[in-house]
Amino acid sequence: MTVSRVINRSGAISRETRERVEAAIAELGYVPNTLARSLRMKATQTLALVVSDITNPFFTTLARGVQDAARAEGFNVIFCNTDESETEQAEQLVALVQKRVDGVLLVPAASSAEPVAYLKRHKIPVVVLDRRVEDCLVDSVRCDSELGAYQLTRLLLDLGHRRIAMLSGPATVSTAVDRVAGYRRALTEAGLEVVAGLIFHGAYSPIGGRQMAQAALACTRRPTAFFAANNFIAIGAYQQLREAGLRVPEDVSMATFDEMPLTTLIEPFFTVVAQPAYEMGQRAMQLLLARLTNTAVGECQEVILPFDLIVRRSTGPVPAA
Amino acid sequence: MTVSRVINRSGAISRETRERVEAAIAELGYVPNTLARSLRMKATQTLALVVSDITNPFFTTLARGVQDAARAEGFNVIFCNTDESETEQAEQLVALVQKRVDGVLLVPAASSAEPVAYLKRHKIPVVVLDRRVEDCLVDSVRCDSELGAYQLTRLLLDLGHRRIAMLSGPATVSTAVDRVAGYRRALTEAGLEVVAGLIFHGAYSPIGGRQMAQAALACTRRPTAFFAANNFIAIGAYQQLREAGLRVPEDVSMATFDEMPLTTLIEPFFTVVAQPAYEMGQRAMQLLLARLTNTAVGECQEVILPFDLIVRRSTGPVPAA
DNA sequence: CTGTTAGCGCATTCAA
DNA sequence: TTGAATGCGCTAACAG
Numbered sequence: 001m002t003v004s005r006v007i008n009r010s011g012a013i014s015r016e017t018r019e020r021v022e023a024a025i026a027e028l029g030y031v032p033n034t035l036a037r038s039l040r041m042k043a044t045q046t047l048a049l050v051v052s053d054i055t056n057p058f059f060t061t062l063a064r065g066v067q068d069a070a071r072a073e074g075f076n077v078i079f080c081n082t083d084e085s086e087t088e089q090a091e092q093l094v095a096l097v098q099k100r101v102d103g104v105l106l107v108p109a110a111s112s113a114e115p116v117a118y119l120k121r122h123k124i125p126v127v128v129l130d131r132r133v134e135d136c137l138v139d140s141v142r143c144d145s146e147l148g149a150y151q152l153t154r155l156l157l158d159l160g161h162r163r164i165a166m167l168s169g170p171a172t173v174s175t176a177v178d179r180v181a182g183y184r185r186a187l188t189e190a191g192l193e194v195v196a197g198l199i200f201h202g203a204y205s206p207i208g209g210r211q212m213a214q215a216a217l218a219c220t221r222r223p224t225a226f227f228a229a230n231n232f233i234a235i236g237a238y239q240q241l242r243e244a245g246l247r248v249p250e251d252v253s254m255a256t257f258d259e260m261p262l263t264t265l266i267e268p269f270f271t272v273v274a275q276p277a278y279e280m281g282q283r284a285m286q287l288l289l290a291r292l293t294n295t296a297v298g299e300c301q302e303v304i305l306p307f308d309l310i311v312r313r314s315t316g317p318v319p320a321a
Numbered sequence: 322m323t324v325s326r327v328i329n330r331s332g333a334i335s336r337e338t339r340e341r342v343e344a345a346i347a348e349l350g351y352v353p354n355t356l357a358r359s360l361r362m363k364a365t366q367t368l369a370l371v372v373s374d375i376t377n378p379f380f381t382t383l384a385r386g387v388q389d390a391a392r393a394e395g396f397n398v399i400f401c402n403t404d405e406s407e408t409e410q411a412e413q414l415v416a417l418v419q420k421r422v423d424g425v426l427l428v429p430a431a432s433s434a435e436p437v438a439y440l441k442r443h444k445i446p447v448v449v450l451d452r453r454v455e456d457c458l459v460d461s462v463r464c465d466s467e468l469g470a471y472q473l474t475r476l477l478l479d480l481g482h483r484r485i486a487m488l489s490g491p492a493t494v495s496t497a498v499d500r501v502a503g504y505r506r507a508l509t510e511a512g513l514e515v516v517a518g519l520i521f522h523g524a525y526s527p528i529g530g531r532q533m534a535q536a537a538l539a540c541t542r543r544p545t546a547f548f549a550a551n552n553f554i555a556i557g558a559y560q561q562l563r564e565a566g567l568r569v570p571e572d573v574s575m576a577t578f579d580e581m582p583l584t585t586l587i588e589p590f591f592t593v594v595a596q597p598a599y600e601m602g603q604r605a606m607q608l609l610l611a612r613l614t615n616t617a618v619g620e621c622q623e624v625i626l627p628f629d630l631i632v633r634r635s636t637g638p639v640p641a642a
Numbered sequence: 643c644t645g646t647t648a649g650c651g652c653a654t655t656c657a658a
Numbered sequence: 659t660t661g662a663a664t665g666c667g668c669t670a671a672c673a674g
């Protein structure tokens with residue numbers, strides 16, 4: 001139809017017909033069908049963001065960054081949760097391929113490169129966010145978890161702590177692994193022995209945090225500091241410590257990765273490595289859009305964003321024995 | 322093709338051909354195209370949730386409820402933010418119609434019934450969530466804001482407060498209006514005069530909260546209690562009070578609507594009317610799905626869910642003058 | 643049980 | 659400047 005030309009401003013149209021068409025559109029309440037358009041164009045103008053849990057403030061902030069950047073270019077974004085499960089993730093990716101999304105931002109549930117390969121096989125551009133995957137031929141945006149953990153551990157060491165429990169995430173997730181690595185490096189450099197019994201892996205969730213804190217408290221010599229690998233672990237661990245009658249920071253110190261926005265506003269408490277979630281989302285989306293529009297983008301990029309180490313009230317000196 | 326029958330398990334197929342087809346599918350990495358399917362079927366198996374800000378924990382929790390319920394029935398959900406703007410909302414709805422979503426869950430940016438009518442005109446079922454709209458012929462799920470506000474105000478009155486500042490949301494939003502109404506009723510029933518100068522309307526955001534708190538503090542006789550209409554307002558107001566050198570609850574009391582999940586876990590502080598966000602999302606989705614599948618659902622339903630009034634540390638008696 | 647025909651609503655290509 | 663034919667990938671309805 002000529003209608004198509006009017007709607008898309010493609011081709012030349014006499015003013016008269018255009019007005020006639022526009023009038024008809026208004027009168028009939030006609031709304032073009034994106035499905036048909038996408039089918040024909042082989043492009044959906046839709047991108048996806050796959051995260052573990054859209055309930056985590058770190059990811060919601062990231063999501064806003066993603067969405068704002070996408071909106072600016074006229075793209076829609078679909079959000080998916082994997083709940084940190086590789087099977088869930090695989091299902092989600094299949095669904096996204098079925099929908100023929102133009103690109104995917106992926107916070108991988110594990111470090112396997114298979115999901116990335118899967119998308120590439122279907123010619124869907126991917127940007128890996130927040131975490132590493134084994135294979136390296138992907139665009140990616142993240143912070144340096146190893147360095148962050150190193151600095152946070154240094155901070156605790158400088159305060160005099162020697163028995164620092166590391167409450168990390170799933171051993172399959174790169175951030176969890178890297179944060180343990182940074183922790184180890186700091187200890188080793190300080191000439192201290194790394195005690196395997198003080199390193200824990202669990203879910204990136206309040207429950208995971210509780211369980212790990214409980215296990216850590218069961219050690220013969222109680223740790224004087226707790227390093228939580230993310231905000232949810234910190235929360236759970238904190239609750240567990242309180243229930244065990246311990247005060248933070250008087251009895252034990254705590255430090256963690258990731259801000260907890262509302263908490264921070266009300267009563268800034270946790271000493272954290274604050275990652276720039278919004279910017280991470282934005283940058284990742286920009287990278288993806290560049291792949292989609294620019295033909296010549298060259299090799300894959302690896303963007304490492306800086307973080308802030310913010311010292312607050314949850315850390316203090318080792319209490320007198 | 323026969324392929325379609327294999328994939329959809331429709332019609333009868335010999336085991337041999339089925340296996341042959343399945344083998345080919347696996348080998349080629351074939352993934353069916355949802356766009357084409359939806360175009361043909363005139364159904365997308367996709368629903369939408371439109372909220373003001375997906376960053377607000379109240380809405381993320383609600384979103385999880387929505388999504389979990391949808392997933393259970395094989396539906397996908399698209400999330401949209403309106404940032405409390407009617408124009409944004411209108412744009413989002415057009416986009417959703419273009420995408421031919423099968424249904425919409427709407428947290429309306431204003432109480433105008435026009436957006437609902439628009440969707441109905443396009444034969445898209447709607448469930449209105451959390452807020453009222455003027456016209457009533459829609460399914461809806463929410464809590465009784467008037468009652469919640471009434472009880473919260475009563476609580477403050479019982480503690481002896483007489484000058485209670487009401488920091489509410491936009492006057493165009495039903496929850497903001499209803500919460501003011503509940504506040505007024507409590508005062509009136511207690512035989513107190515409602516001071517117009519103590520009722521404020523602003524954005525449902527930390528900034529809004531700050532501004533209203535500032536204005537309230539400028540009153541000749543300072544309020545002894547602050548009633549925030551939602552969590553974001555509470556945060557902003559709290560910050561403003563702190564900066565003014567006031568302690569909560571020693572100098573002033575605060576009460577609010579909506580939990581702040583992480584905050585609550587760490588250091589339960591605010592006295593709140595806690596709405597069951599997750600259930601609200603779930604119920605709304607169930608209602609929508611009923612409309613979509615069941616043909617005979619009868620009249621529109623209005624589900625009012627109960628809330629919890631939780632008393633915590635942010636409220637206390639009026640300090641001695 | 644399997645294949646064929648047709649059309650969902652759009653945009654590209656070519657003709658008028 | 660406009661219209662007609664064609665096909666994107668799928669499924670419903672019918673034939674074989």
